[in-house]
Amino acid sequence: MTLTNADVARLADLARLDLTPEELSVMAGQLDVILDAVASVSEVAGDDVPPSSHALDLTNVFRVDEVHQSLSPEAALKMAPAVEDGRFRVPRILGE
Amino acid sequence: MSYEELMDYDEVMESYDPALGLEVHVELNTHSKMFCSCSTQFGAEPNTQTCPTCLGLPGSLPVVNAKAIESAIRIGLALNCSISTWCRFARKNYFYPDMTKNFQTSQYDEPICFDGQVEVEVDGQPFIIPIERAHMEEDAGKSQHMGGTTGRIQGADYSLMDYNRAGVPLIEIVTKPIMATGPQAPAVARAYVGFLRDMIRALGVSDVRMEQGSLRCDANVSLMPKGSTTLGTRTETKNVNSLRSIEKALRFEICRQGAILSSGGQVVQETRHWHEDGAYTSAGRSKEEAEDYRYFPEPDLVPIAPSREWVEELRATIPEPPAVHIAGLNKTWGFSDLEMRDVVNAEAVDLIHATVEAGASPQAARKWWMTELLRRANAESISLEDLPISGEHVAEVQRLIDSGLISDKIARQVIEAVLAGEGSPTQIVEDRGLTLVSDSVTLQKAVDDVIEANPDIAQKIREGKDQATGALIGQVMKQMSGQADAAKVREMIIASLAS
Secondary structure, eight states: OOOOHHHHHHHHHHTTOOOOHHHHHHHHHHHHHHHHHHHTHHHHSOTTSOOOSOSSOOOOOEEOSOOOOOOOHHHHHHTOSOEETTEEEEEOSSOO | OOOOOOOOHHHHHHHEEEEEEEEEEEEOOOSBOSSSOOBOOTTOOTTSSOOTTTTTOTTOOOOEEHHHHHHHHHHHHHTTOEEOSSBOOEEEEOOOTTOTTSEEEEOSSOOSEEEEEEEEEETTEEEEEEEEEEEEEEOOOEEEEESTTTSSSTTOSEEEEEOSSTTOEEEEEEEOOBOOOGGGHHHHHHHHHHHHHHHHHHHTSOOOOGGGTSEEEEEEEEEEETTOOSOOOOEEEEEEOSHHHHHHHHHHHHHHHHHHHHTTOOOOOEEEEEETTTTEEEEEEEOSSOOOOOOEEOTTSOOBOOOHHHHHHHHTTOOOOHHHHHHHHHHHHOOOHHHHHHHHHTTOHHHHHHHHHTTOOHHHHHHHIIIIIHHHHHHTTOOGGGSSOOHHHHHHHHHHHHTTSSOHHHHHHHHHHHHTTOOOHHHHHHHHTOOOOOOHHHHHHHHHHHHHHOHHHHHHHHTTOGGGHHHHHHHHHHHTTTOSOHHHHHHHHHHHHHO
16 A cells, blocks of 8 residues: 555645645655554455444444433533633634 | 526426435434433523533543434334444544534434435325435534624634534435426425425424424535436535525526526536525535545444334334325315415414314314414414413313303403413303303393383384394393303394384
8 A cells, every 4th residue: 555645635635734745755654554554454354354343343322312411601611712602712714 | 686697497497407406404303412411402502501522522422312313213214215224323524613523423325214205296296206315413513603794604703603503413314316397396395395394293303493493405406408317517505494495496596507508608516505585596615626524434333223123113103194194184174275275384283183083173173273373373473282272172162162151252261261371161161150141031131221221222223223233232242241142132132122
């Protein structure tokens, strides 16, 4: 598996990461190592082993539809960098 | 204002066939959110219904609400869908402050319900709506854009976020392309969303209030030259908040796209926003480059595998389609099409049904619910079913009238008192002593007194001026404090003056 710098640039863009060309090259190399390591799993897992997305072999873990105590608005908003009128204040969403 | 070039609708239809695609989001009416136990109550103070899970705080873990799964399956069954035997949630990654996690927990290639179809009718003509899928996801928070002049995201300086709605369970219902509707396309779309609203209400799984956003519709439409089978470029119109707007927005888009295509241009694939006030759509985000949400299976949730026994149990709870239900009822009620449409629009079907079940005639039931009670509900801006009066109460009031114990006028007082919480109609009539005085001796005495006190009027009646009777009836009724049968009083006055 070989990732190109263009692949990494696209991933960085999707993740809203601003990387320099040098950083892109470094990341491409590191991500390649990670992908190779993960790919080695397929050497031992045959076609009869379906890919799993969860560590536990469970289904249907549900909770009853009951309302429990929420955080107080003070507690919820305490973590916000900026608050106005009981709400989280966030910077402008669309650019100029 | 719209500056778009538009083509006459009928002209567009001469050259093009529209294809529709509808995406409807339904907010479920569970008590708690999809993945946490925060309340879903609409209209609470901002950020009073949040917790580490729906705020996306590190270390928090989601757990699926069983009721939401049940509701999703029931919606799927009502849409004649297959129900998945094993499916997963997926993360839809995007950056926008309405979701603090930077992803929405949704479903991707394994929807819980798929491959369904429903039939709707427009002007007596049936149309099949093929359903692609109905999947589960969570709603996002609500943003208010501050600064700028319009309160819209464009030109805003900053935004304020309320996460009460973040994590409320949603079902997204997606159709396959709806073809071969011809000029009826906008009406078919409206009929389909109306069907969903009525059916989901009958299932009892959502409030389905378009104005409150618990049912939201995104309408896709494209045009292809008549005879072609290749779909044209589509646009997706958002922010359509009523059945009427769905029809109008699609009509507008068809006229706009028709003008572009017929002058040799190309429709841009984009999101468009519907403006209710000016009745037009405007360009939003361009979708030329397909968005990449980097979907992947949600690692914090285990798969959902509804047992076939559970699915069959739920299938037994699916009510018949609303149109079938209503048509069946009206077979015995015998209302005209227009009367029935009013009843349906006023959401009085179930109330009238209960009233008839409790013994009233369909006509009497309709009369009370569609006049007196509808007026009261409208005055208070609430729906009929929220009035504190039942079908049994209304049937009881009608029974009291039919047996001659109270007049129509007194009945109105009784209903007033029921609404004020004074008890059952019979009890109110007894407590207030409202029964009509049918005792002839007492009535005759009042009639005689009134005739004696009004010799001029009495003379006019003797001379054949029937309309003068009204004045005497009024006085007798006054003496009896309204508790007499006016028709009977009239008879007695005429009889007394004739003798």
